[in-house]
Amino acid sequence: MYASPIARLVQQLAKLPGIGEKTAARLAFHILRASAEDAAVLAAAIVEVRQKIRFCSICCDLTEADPCAICRDQRRDGSLCCVVAQPQDVVAIERAGGYRGRYHVLHGVLSPLDGVGPDDLRVPELLRRCGDGTVAEAILATSPSVEGEATAVYLAKLLRPLGVRASRIATGVPMGGELEYADQVTLARAIDGRREM
Amino acid sequence: MRIRGLWAEGWRNLEPLALVPGAHLSVLFGDNGQGKTNVLEAAYYLAALRSFRTTHAEDLIRRGEPAGRARLRAEVEHRGLERRFEIELGPTGRQARLDGKSVRGTAAALGAVSVVLFVPEDLLLSRAAPAARRRFLDLAIFNVERSYYDEASAFQKVLRNRNALLRQGSSDPALLDTYDEELARTGARVVMRRRALVTALEPRFADHFRALHGDLPVSLVYRSDPDVEAAADEAELELALVRGLSSRRAIDVRRRFTGFGPQVDDLEIGFSGALARSHASQGQLRSLMLALKLAELTHVEARLGDPPVLLLDDVPSELDPVRRGLLFEVISKLDCQTLISVTEREIVPALSDRCDFFVRAGKVVAHP
Numbered sequence: 001m002y003a004s005p006i007a008r009l010v011q012q013l014a015k016l017p018g019i020g021e022k023t024a025a026r027l028a029f030h031i032l033r034a035s036a037e038d039a040a041v042l043a044a045a046i047v048e049v050r051q052k053i054r055f056c057s058i059c060c061d062l063t064e065a066d067p068c069a070i071c072r073d074q075r076r077d078g079s080l081c082c083v084v085a086q087p088q089d090v091v092a093i094e095r096a097g098g099y100r101g102r103y104h105v106l107h108g109v110l111s112p113l114d115g116v117g118p119d120d121l122r123v124p125e126l127l128r129r130c131g132d133g134t135v136a137e138a139i140l141a142t143s144p145s146v147e148g149e150a151t152a153v154y155l156a157k158l159l160r161p162l163g164v165r166a167s168r169i170a171t172g173v174p175m176g177g178e179l180e181y182a183d184q185v186t187l188a189r190a191i192d193g194r195r196e197m
Numbered sequence: 198m199r200i201r202g203l204w205a206e207g208w209r210n211l212e213p214l215a216l217v218p219g220a221h222l223s224v225l226f227g228d229n230g231q232g233k234t235n236v237l238e239a240a241y242y243l244a245a246l247r248s249f250r251t252t253h254a255e256d257l258i259r260r261g262e263p264a265g266r267a268r269l270r271a272e273v274e275h276r277g278l279e280r281r282f283e284i285e286l287g288p289t290g291r292q293a294r295l296d297g298k299s300v301r302g303t304a305a306a307l308g309a310v311s312v313v314l315f316v317p318e319d320l321l322l323s324r325a326a327p328a329a330r331r332r333f334l335d336l337a338i339f340n341v342e343r344s345y346y347d348e349a350s351a352f353q354k355v356l357r358n359r360n361a362l363l364r365q366g367s368s369d370p371a372l373l374d375t376y377d378e379e380l381a382r383t384g385a386r387v388v389m390r391r392r393a394l395v396t397a398l399e400p401r402f403a404d405h406f407r408a409l410h411g412d413l414p415v416s417l418v419y420r421s422d423p424d425v426e427a428a429a430d431e432a433e434l435e436l437a438l439v440r441g442l443s444s445r446r447a448i449d450v451r452r453r454f455t456g457f458g459p460q461v462d463d464l465e466i467g468f469s470g471a472l473a474r475s476h477a478s479q480g481q482l483r484s485l486m487l488a489l490k491l492a493e494l495t496h497v498e499a500r501l502g503d504p505p506v507l508l509l510d511d512v513p514s515e516l517d518p519v520r521r522g523l524l525f526e527v528i529s530k531l532d533c534q535t536l537i538s539v540t541e542r543e544i545v546p547a548l549s550d551r552c553d554f555f556v557r558a559g560k561v562v563a564h565p
Contacts, residue, residue: 110375112361113354118372146354146379154375183305184344 006032058129060122061105062087070094070102077101079136083126083155085109085148089141101139104129109147110154118154126155130164137165144171144189198311198503199274199534200240207259207267209235210559219552222528222535226542226564227556233538236561237314237508240536243271243282244312244506245339246293246303254286271310276503282309304346311340311505313494317515320486323466323474330464334391334419337398337493341500345390352383356460363453373446381438384459385431388421388438394496395419395464401492408523409484416467417489422457480517487520491527504533513537513544 002010006028013024031039055061056068063069070076070090080101084090090103106121118124129135138159142148156166172190173182182190205214210232225233238248238257248257258267266287273280283294284306292299293306300306322329338345359376367373399417406415420426428437441457442449449455466473466485473485498504507528513521525546528535537545542553553564 110358110372112358112365112367112372112376115361115365117365117367118369146351146358146383150355150358150375150379153378154372157371157374185347188344 002028059103059105060107060125061090061103075100078134080139081126081130081135081137082139082141084141085143085151093141104138106142106151109142109145109151111147121151123155123158127158127162130159130162133163135164137167139167139169141169198501198506200310200506200536201272201274201279202270203236203240203243204270205236205239205268207262207264208239208269209257209259211235211239211259211561212559214239214561216554216561218534218536219550220534221532222545222548222551223537224542224545224551224553225536225538225556225561226540226553229540231556232559232561233556234510235559236556237510237536237538239269240271240310240506241312241314241508243269243284244307244310245314245336246284246291246306249314249316254291258286273310275311280309304343307339307346308343311497311501312508313340313490313497313505314508314510315490315512316510317512319490320483320512320515322486322489323477323482327461327463331391331460331462333489334394334464337496338390338394340497340505342390348383348386348390352380352387352459355379355383356455356458360454363449363455366450366453373450374443377439377442377446380442380455380458381435384438385434387459388419388425388434388462389431391459391462392419397496398489398492401495402488405488405491405495405523405527406484409488409520410481413469413481414467415469415473415485415488416465418465418467420463420465421459483516484520487516487524491524494527494533495531498531498533504531507533507535509535509537511538511540514539514541 002025009028009031010021010024013019013027014021016024019027031042052064053062054064054066056063056066056071058067058071061068061070065072077100081104082093082099082101083104083106084093085106085108087105087107090105093099093103104122104126106123106126108116108121110116110118110121126138130138138155140152140155142151152168156168159166170193171186172193173179173186179187199220200218203214203216203218205211208214214236216236225236227233234250238250242248242257251257258265264287266285268283268285270281270283273282281296285292293309294300295306295309300309318325319333322333335345335349338349355376359373359380362372362376395417402417403415406413422437422441424441425434425437428434438458442455445457449457466489468477468481468485473482477485494505494507513524516524521544525548529548538556539545545551554561555564
């Protein structure tokens with residue numbers, strides 16, 4: 001058995017996703033071997049992230065300053081709102097570049113089976129935003145899974161009466177991908193969603 | 198398709214198995230409870246990634262197996278191409294490898310080995326619950342349409358979500374509308390696939406039945422709600438399903454489950470213009486079910502361009518000599534590799550290069 005401060009650290013680390021007891025122990029011993037300063041910086045970073053990060057009051061993304069940098073950026077097109085499931089999705093779309101509208105982060109997708117309904121997501125915030133006439137189009141960018149599709153269909157139903165155009169991101173063959181390696185469902189969707197040239 | 202070799206380790210009661218089946222007919226014989234069906238189950242698992250006897254993986258792993266793992270491997274030949282397919286089952290789940298390369302996802306791993314299974318319960322299908330007939334259809338489609346696995350799973354998931362919503366007593370109409378539409382979209386695809394299969398099976402079914410009983414009219418119909426049946430294509434089906442779901446919503450909300458949709462459809466087997474299960478004799482029912490399984494077998498052969506491997510678990514002993522005769526006639530005409538389990542090996546005709554294996558206490562040995 002480890003000395004109790006080590007055991008406590010191992011127990012806390014093992015609560016993290018993807019970290020089992022063994023990995024937790026390895027991380028704990030790594031922290032012990034590192035300099036006291038490194039350990040202090042890590043501990044401070046953990047405390048700081050909890051203290052300083054909050055939800056943006058407009059788009060619900062995680063941010064240090066409220067409103068977040070994207071919501072404050074006047075060069076962004078406020079009439080376009082890209083609705084995503086997770087903060088990581090904002091990062092992914094931003095990294096891709098090209099999109100100059102704003103975002104809304106739901107923090108999940110509908111899944112009655114897991115007890116997740118609209119009130120567990122940032123849906124009321126989205127409706128409030130879309131009700132004031134600034135948003136003309138909502139791009140529903142949840143993933144094409146059962147839950148992601150249902151979430152998009154549901155939001156489209158609520159947004160249309162508010163005079164907001166609801167669009168769905170395209171699905172199909174990835175860029176640089178070979179047709180022959182695409183799975184059948186993706187290929188069938190790509191054929192369905194073909195466009196005129 | 199031919200299975201060139203079948204290996205199993207840590208599987209059920211079997212001693213490490215290395216079976217080289219005959220190119221045509223292999224007969225596994227021995228007393229009950231010795232492990233004959235376990236050999237067929239291993240071959241079936243490689244094809245379907247599920248067992249036909251249990252849904253619990255732990256049942257499949259040999260008791261007291263030190264690593265708690267089972268390994269299966271088949272070397273198959275399909276239209277001149279040789280492939281090796283392996284599955285490992287253990288406490289951490291299931292891994293599949295095709296030609297040594299790991300395969301992710303059930304849909305991708307299906308179809309590496311293709312088999313048609315025939316068990317005695319199939320002979321009772323016409324009098325079984327509708328769920329058993331829907332299952333027969335779905336399993337027959339998985340064999341030829343790999344993407345159907347994901348389509349059927351998506352439908353089931355939407356259905357479970359809708360039922361969860363009804364149980365929670367949700368009063369948000371937009372949310373119920375959403376699940377109606379999603380159920381209709383995924384359900385329309387399921388109905389299209391099942392209808393296409395039934396249409397393809399019907400003439401084959403009639404031919405096989407005629408070979409046994411002469412020109413008695415038989416039919417095979419995929420039964421849905423009348424409004425859904427009237428829909429001709431997938432778009433119309435989707436609309437008809439949405440209409441049906443919304444008109445019965447009050448009932449669903451009260452009962453707290455979904456009572457309308459492809460999950461309550463049925464395969465109707467008709468005989469002389471009436472329902473087979475109430476109008477055909479016991480013997481005619483057996484012939485009908487035999488004809489249906491043979492229709493499935495010849496359909497898979499036509500679709501894959503190569504006969505699947507046929508697994509017959511104890512079926513020959515359930516058939517009288519005339520019906521058994523038709524079964525073996527179709528098998529040898531299709532030239533499909535067949536693995537049979539029986540207690541009395543004399544019951545199987547001595548077709549060309551038949552191979553016999555004696556099964557006792559989990560050991561399988563070639564019997565000259």
